[in-house]
Amino acid sequence: MAIEPLAQRFPRPSVMGVLNVTPDSFSDGGVHFDPAVAAVAARHMLEAGAAIIDIGGESTRPGAGGVTLVEELRRVEPVLAALHGSPMSIDTSKAGVARVALQYGAEMVNDITALRHDPELADVVAESNAYLCLMHMQGEPQTMQHAPTYTDVVSEVKAFLEERLAFAIEAGIPAERICLDPGIGFGKTVDHCVELLQRLDEIVAIGQPVLVGLSRKSFLGKLLGDPAATQGPLAASIAGAVAAHERGATIFRVHDVHETVAALRVAAAVAA
Numbered sequence: 001m002a003i004e005p006l007a008q009r010f011p012r013p014s015v016m017g018v019l020n021v022t023p024d025s026f027s028d029g030g031v032h033f034d035p036a037v038a039a040v041a042a043r044h045m046l047e048a049g050a051a052i053i054d055i056g057g058e059s060t061r062p063g064a065g066g067v068t069l070v071e072e073l074r075r076v077e078p079v080l081a082a083l084h085g086s087p088m089s090i091d092t093s094k095a096g097v098a099r100v101a102l103q104y105g106a107e108m109v110n111d112i113t114a115l116r117h118d119p120e121l122a123d124v125v126a127e128s129n130a131y132l133c134l135m136h137m138q139g140e141p142q143t144m145q146h147a148p149t150y151t152d153v154v155s156e157v158k159a160f161l162e163e164r165l166a167f168a169i170e171a172g173i174p175a176e177r178i179c180l181d182p183g184i185g186f187g188k189t190v191d192h193c194v195e196l197l198q199r200l201d202e203i204v205a206i207g208q209p210v211l212v213g214l215s216r217k218s219f220l221g222k223l224l225g226d227p228a229a230t231q232g233p234l235a236a237s238i239a240g241a242v243a244a245h246e247r248g249a250t251i252f253r254v255h256d257v258h259e260t261v262a263a264l265r266v267a268a269a270v271a272a
């Protein structure tokens with residue numbers, strides 16, 4: 001059970017390794033998803049320096065549809081069981097999934113809806129000792145990339161995160177267990193993503209640890225000149241992580257743990 005403040009448990013910089021447990025991942029080339037193969041990938045990320053593994057059973061890519069509680073549990077529960085004892089985060093918006101994950105020892109709930117989807121999730125987190133990540137998203141995954149609009153993306157994301165932080169604290173979750181996330185790519189154009197990173201210090205100024213996820217995201221490929229990009233390259237992901245580190249980000253949610261850990265170690269060593 002987590003008792004340390006999040007800022008102590010995850011010193012800056014800490015890396016969160018991404019483990020997608022969706023049917024298109026860790027299958028034997030066909031339809032049979034293999035939790036043991038997923039667990040091996042997670043152990044490799046931990047050996048490479050990840051502080052925690054973020055396990056997600058609901059694809060949250062732009063355009064993705066939702067999954068039922070039963071299906072999401074069918075995907076994540078065998079992996080949670082296989083990784084019991086390792087540092088785990090559960091990427092879910094469902095109280096039922098979070099409850100099971102916390103029983104398997106998950107220490108963080110990563111909710112991309114920032115406690116807006118499931119009215120029971122705040123209580124599940126409050127009644128545990130879990131850490132919580134509150135992320136900004138404009139719209140719903142199905143439609144969020146259609147026409148994202150802001151007057152000032154940074155002030156709107158900041159106001160949203162302050163409001164969700166107050167909501168979580170009101171629900172009984174201590175502030176020292178909460179990190180905030182600008183939600184790079186979630187209802188944002190390339191320009192919005194770039195401005196959020198340029199002005200990340202304004203999000204850091206809220207006073208909570210900041211988590212950023214930009215690993216392989218399509219805005220990086222688009223920034224590099226491919227308007228149809230669906231992914232971004234590793235080099236671009238690392239540059240983004242280093243830039244976010246310089247602006248005060250604490251936790252980095254990434255696919256390429258070994259490379260990002262090395263880059264952030266150098267960035268931290270030379271930081272002003």
Ligand code: 8Y4
Nearest residue numbers: 060091135181183184213216217230231
């Ligand atoms: C290629 C690679 C294309 C990755 C798309 C993607 C975040 C997150 C995701 C994030 C937090 C993703 C669950 C989207 N992104 N959680 N989750 N912050 N807290 N897309 O930025 O990786 S999934």
